Amino acid sequence: MSTIKLNKSPDGSDEAPKRSKPVRRASPTLRDRTQPPPKPAPRTVEKASSADRQNSHTEKPARQDRSRQEGKPGDKSHARKDTRNEPRRESRNDSQHHSRKEYNADRPVRRDDAAPRRPVAPTDPDAQPRLSKVMADRGLCSRREADDWIVNGWVKVNGEIIEALGTRIDPDAEIIISTYAKEYQAENVTILLHKPVGYVSGQAEDGYEPAVVLVKPENQWSEDPTQKTFHRGIYHGLAPAGRLDIDSTGLLVLTQDGRIARVLIGDDSSVEKEYLVRVEGELSANGMAKLNHGLSLDGVQLKPAKVSWQNEDQLRFVLREGRKRQIRRMCELVGLKVVGLKRIRIGRISLGKLPAGQWRYLAEHEKF
Structure with missing residues (x-):
């Protein structure tokens, strides 16, 4: 235990000397050296104490806390329901996302997987065109030539040689012609x-x-x-x-x-076909207009023609069709008789x- 020595005053009295500045009184725990120093308070306590100190200064947050705990309506901006422990409600987008994820678990995503595919009806082989017709429609050859080429094995359809006449194929099938057929055609x-x-x-x-x-x-x-x-x-x-x-x-x-x-x-x-036609008789009224367009044969309207006078007894015809005895019958319908006909041009x-x-x-x- 320490001792403190006190100086006496000059006059020898026991009165303590006066201090110029006041001395701050220390805490008793610090002054008592016989007691062990106090332990620091836990951090949670400090937070709680700091929260208590903060709440002691203002009264409004305390009301808000009480309204939250008691479930009172309170202010709309602060009276929110605590949903942290509640299960999350699945939205429509989330369900679609999960379903797509499960659907695409085994194979990669394709753009058309979302929409169901329409079933494709099987093609009826009897409804498909014959190979010779498809070749003729594509301008490869005539039907007669196509039959000759097929018999000779000069035609491939989708990589397979076709040798049977009357074979029916897909109209969009790939057709390859042998060089032998092309050489034959060139001759x-x-x-x-x-x-x-x-x-x-x-x-x-x-x-x-x-x-x-x-x-x-x-x-x-x-x-x-x-x-x-x-x-x-x-x-x-x-x-x-x-x-x-x-x-x-x-x-x-x-x-x-x-x-x-x-x-x-x-x-x-x-393809145009041009004729020089020698005629006899008298052309009826509007006969020239009817020859150009306006006549019918066997109940069928004729295609427009180009008809004009070449000289006083000869007409010039340009047709795009070839009906049986067409020019002679056309002239008879307008009062003319054909006495001579000569074709001078084809295309x-x-x-x-x-x-x-x-x-x-x-x-x-x-x-x-």
Whole structure:
């Protein structure tokens, strides 16, 4: 125990000397050295005490705390329900998200997985077109040529060789033609013949010979620009592409090439054919207008034509169709009689100086 020495005053009295400054009284616990120092309070207690000190300064937060604990309405901004321990309510988007996650657990996501697919009806094989028709529609060849190529094994459909006639396929199937077929097709010839009166275009009838009998070496035009020589192989598959009446003359096309035949006489053909027509009689009122457009044959409206006077007794016709004896019947409907008819042009090919009864080859650069 320490001792404190006190100095006496100069006058020898026991009165304590006066201090110039007041002494701050220390805490008793600090002054008592015999007691162990106090332990620091726990942190939670300090927080609680600091919260208590903060709440002691203001009264409004205390009211808010009481309103929260007691469940009173209180202020709307502070009276919120404590939902931390409650289970979360699933929204519509969350359910969709979970369902997609479970659906896509086994395979990658695709854009069209969300929407159900419509079932595809099986294709009826009997309703599909024949291979030869599809080839002709695509302009690869004629149906007759297509049958020959199929039998020879020159046609592949989706990588498979087809050899059976009448095979039906998908209209969008891939068709590959062998080079042998293309070489065979390149050898096909087309003949331009100046048909005279007295020959029929196709098969012989009523004792009249077909025009093809005029295709002989001695009848080949000496001025043929192709300079090709005659060979008997051209007779194979040679057929007329269009008709010309027995009492008409002019340009007639005979060909082995099915593509040319389709261009000239196909259902969707629009190739022009030009004629010079010698007539007799008196044209009826509005007859020229009717010849150009306004006549019907067998109850079917004719396509528009181009008809004009070439001279005082000859008309010029340009047609895009070929009905049986069409020009002669058209003229009869307007009071005219045909006494002579000559075809001078088919598409871009003209008869030119080719003499009657002679023929020449169609050159490679010539197109209808």
